[in-house]
Amino acid sequence: MIEAKYIKRDLIFKEAGGTSRGTLYTKPSWFIQLRNEHGKIGIGECSLIPGLSIDDLPSLDDKIKDVCLHINDYIHTYRETLKAFPALQTAIETALLGMGNANAFEIYKSDFTVGIESIVINGLIWMGDAETMLQRIDEKLKQGFTCLKLKVGAIDFDQELSLLSHIRNKYSSEQLELRVDANGAFEPADALNKLNALAEFQLHSIEQPIKAGQINKMKELCRTSPIPIALDEELIEIHSVEDKVKLLDEIRPQYIILKPSLLGGFVAADEWIEVAERNKVKWWATSALESNVGLNAIAQWTYTKNNPLRQGLGTGQVFTNNISSPLILKGEQLYYDSSQKWDSPFE
Template identity: 50%
Template sequence: MGLKADFLKHTLQFNFEAGTSRGVLTEKDTYIIRIRNHESPLVYGLGECGPLKGLSIDDRPDFEDYLRNICETFNELDLQLFKWNIPIVLSQLISNQFPSIQFGFETAMLDYINGGRRVVVENDFSKGTRSIPINGLVWMGNRDFMLRQINEKLNAGYNTIKLKIGAIDFAQECELLAYLRTNAPEQLVIRVDANGAFQPDEALDKLTQLAKYGIHSIEQPIRQGQHELMAELCRQTPIPIALDEELIGHMEYVDKFRLLKKLQPQFIILKPSLLGGMHHCDEWIETANRLGIGWWITSALESNIGLNAIAQYTARFPNPLPQGLGTGQLYQNNISSPLTIEHGFLRYNTSSDWDLQVLLDAKETVKNVIPSPDKAGG
C-alpha cells in the first residue's frame, strides 16, 4: 500500500497583539500535513502550510479545498518517496500558485524519509551540536511597548535586533533607534523592517535619516511591485536594502534571475513558506550568489513544525549572518518542541521531546487527526 497524506487545521494564538504596517495580528491559521504508510502508521512525516493573510499568493478562499484535493490526489498515486524524486513530485502535483503547500509537502516528505523524527535535514543543528545566530524581533506598537521589547532583547543577550517600523510616528521610531544605539553595546547590529510602508517620494529621505543610527539593513522600504522605483532606490540608498515581499510570486528560475539583476538589492530575505519551499530557496540563493547579493533566511510566523524545518534547512549553509528564526515564542498554543533560544542563538535541544498534544486538542473540529504521541512516538 502506498503513502497517504492528510492534514489538520490549527489556529495559533499570539501571546500579544503583533503589530505590522499591514495591521495587527492576534491569531494565524496553519495546516499541519501528515504523510505515512498505513503498513507502518507509527512512522509519519509532518509538514506545515501556513499562508499569511494579505501577503501570500495562496491566501485565497479555496486554499483548504485545494489542499484537500492535493491530499486526495496524492493518496491515489501509490507513491514511493526518495530524496531525488521529491522535486519531481512537487512540481507535478502542486501548482506554483500554492507555495506554502509546496513547502508543507516537501518537508513532510523529507521528515517521513528520515524516519518520522521531525528531522527534515540531518546536520549539526538537528543533532544539537550547532546553534544558529538569530535576530531579536521588536514588533510594532506604541512607544512604551516597543521600548519594553527593546530592553527585553538587550537583557536576553541578542547581538542583532530588528525593529518593525512604519506604523507609528516616524520621529518616535527614530527616537527608539537613538535610544537603542545609545544604550546598547557598540557592536550591536540594528536591522529595521518597513514592510513596504514608505511612500516612494519620501523613502530616500527617510533612509537618509535612518542612516544616522548605523543601520545594518532595511527590509522592503516601499511596497513590492514598483520595480523601476525600487531599482533606483537600491542604487541610491545610504542603507543596504533587503528585499523579501518583492520575491513573492516569482516561481520560475528565469524570473528570479531577471528580478534580482534588475533591482540589484544589497540583500534578499528568504521565507520558504512564501516562496515554495527549499528547492525554490536554493534557486534564489544560487542566483543571489552569482550576482553578489547577500541573503539570509527568515521564518514567516509558522508553528514550531515549520520553524524546525526552516532552521534545519538554514543550517545547511555556512552563512554567518544572524537569521530571522525567533518566532517560536510568539504563540500561547505552539507545538512544544526541542527548539530553544539562548543568548540570541537558536538550538535544537536533543534532550527534549516533541509534544503534539496541542494538535490533539483540536481533533473535535477536524476529520483527520494525527495519532497521539503515546502511540506515535512523535
C-alpha cells in the same frame, strides 16, 4: 502508496503582533501528515500570514483536501501544479523529507539536529507605542541578543526616529546591530528622504522599504540609499530561475530575505541562493510566523547553508498554543535538544 491527512490550528499570539499591514491576534496553519506503506510518517506545515501569503484564499481548505485525497499524484507534480500555493508546497516538501528520514521531524540531519551546533538569530521587536517597544528591546538585550530587527512604518515616523535615537544613545552599533523592516510602508516619493533620516542610526539594513512590484523605483533606491536594502515581499510569486535572475539583475539589492513558506519551499529557496551568490547578493533566512513544526524545518535547512549572518528564526516563541518541540533558545543561539520530545499536532 502514501496516505495523507490534515488538521487546521489557529495559532494565538501571546501579544498582538503589530505590522505595517495591521495587527495580528491569531494566524492559521494547516498540518499535513503523510504515511507510507512501511508506516513511516512525515509532517509539514502550511503556514499563512493573512494579507501577505498568496495562499490566503477562501479555496485553500478545499485545495488541501484535494491534495490529501490525491496525494500519490501530487507528490510527483506539486512543484508545478501548486505554484499558486507556496505554503502548501512547503508543507508537502517538508513532510516528504521527514518521511524519508529517521523520524517525522528530522528534515536535514546535521550537527544542529544532534545538538552539537546552534544557529545565531536576531531578536524581533513587534510594532507598538514607543514605550512598549523600548521595554521589549530592553528585555531582548537582557536575554543576550546582539542583533535586533524592528518593524517600522506603522507609527508616526518622527516617533520611530526618536525611538532609534534613544536606542543608539544607549547602545553603539558595535554593541547592537539594528535591522529594520518597513514591509513596503514608505511611499516611493519620500522613501529616499526617510532612508536618509534613518541612516543616522547606523542600521545594518532595511527590508522592503516600498511595496513590491515597483522595479525601477526599487532599483533606484538600491543604488542611492545610504542603508543597504533587503528584498523580501519582492521575491514572492517569482517562480522560474530565469525570472529570479532577471529580478536580481535589474534591482541589484544588497540583500535578499528567504522565507521558504512564501517562496514555495526549500528547492525554491535554494534557487534564490544560487542566483544571489552568483550576483554577489547576500542573504539570510527568516521564518514567517510558523509554529515550531515549520520553524524546525526552516532552521534545519538554514543550518546546512553555513550562512554567517544572523538568521530570523525566533518567531516560534510568540504563540500561546505552539506545538512543544526540542527547539530551545539560549541567549541568541537556537539549539535542537534531541533529548526533548515533540508533540504531534495530530495527537
